[in-house]
C-alpha cells in the first residue's frame with residue numbers, strides 16, 4: 001500500500017504565512033505551467049540543521065544555472081521561523097523550498113519582469129531507524145533530461161520511474177543510461193566492488209547529492225577507497241554491496257535489483273554499508 005502523506009498546517013508563500021488552503025498561485029505561474037522552477041529539501045535532526053549551507057549553495061547554483069535572480073541565502077531566516085512556527089524545533093524534520101520564475105504570459109523564453117514565487121514549509125520526517133531497513137529495487141532506463149544536476153521542479157520522468165517501482169512493489173527505481181547506472185529516482189547510488197566504493201561522477205547526469213558528498217567524506221576519513229566512476233549493469237556480478245543515499249532516505253542497503261522482470265543482483269555483503277551508516281548517524285546526531 002502506498003503511504004499516505006498529510007499537508008503541513010502552514011506554508012510560507014511570497015512573504016506571508018498561510019494555511020495551505022489559503023495559499024494560492026496564479027495559473028500563469030511558470031512553475032505550474034512550465035515546470036520553470038527549482039526546489040530543495042534540507043534536513044534537521046532534532047531541530048538541528050545538517051549541511052544547510054550546502055543545500056542553500058546547491059539551490060543558488062541551480063537558480064544561477066537557469067538565470068533566476070533570487071538570493072537562496074535570504075531563506076535562512078525564514079527556514080528557522082518555519083521550524084519554530086511548526087513547533088518542530090526539537091523534532092526530526094525537513095524543509096521544502098521552491099522558487100519558480102513567477103507569473104508571466106506563457107513564453108518559451110524567460111520573461112523580463114516576472115517576480116519569483118517562493119514557497120517554503122517544514123514537515124516532520126522519520127530520520128531514525130534507517131539502519132534497520134533494506135530495499136528491494138528495480139532498474140529501468142534513465143529517461144530524464146541531460147541536466148540532472150539542476151534540481152528542477154519538473155520531475156515527471158522521476159515520478160514515472162518511481163511510480164513504476166512502487167506499483168510493482170519495489171522501494172526505488174535505479175536509473176540506467178546507456179548501460180551505466182546513474183542514480184535512483186530520488187536517491188544517489190553507491191556500489192561496493194572488491195572493497196572499493198563506486199559512485200557515478202558529478203556532472204549533468206546526476207544530482208550532486210549532499211548526502212552523497214558526506215558519504216564520500218566519511219569513506220575518506222575511514223580510509224575506504226572511493227572511485228567516482230559509473231558502474232555498468234554487466235558489472236553487477238562483481239558487486240558485493242549497493243546502497244542508496246538521500247536527505248530523507250539517509251543510507252539504505254539495496255538487497256536485490258530486478259531488471260526486465262529478472263533478478264540481476266542479490267547482495268552478498270553489508271559490512272561497508274553498515275560502517276558508513278554508523279558513522280553517518282554519529283555525524284548527524286552529535
Ligand code: PDD
Nearest residue numbers: 041185186187188207209210211246247
Ligand atoms: N531528493 N538524486 C535525486 C534524483 C534526488 O531527487 C535526490 C534527493 C538525491 C539525493 O540528494 P540529497 O542527498 O542532497 O538529498 C539524489 C529529494 C530529497 C527529493 O526530491 O525530495
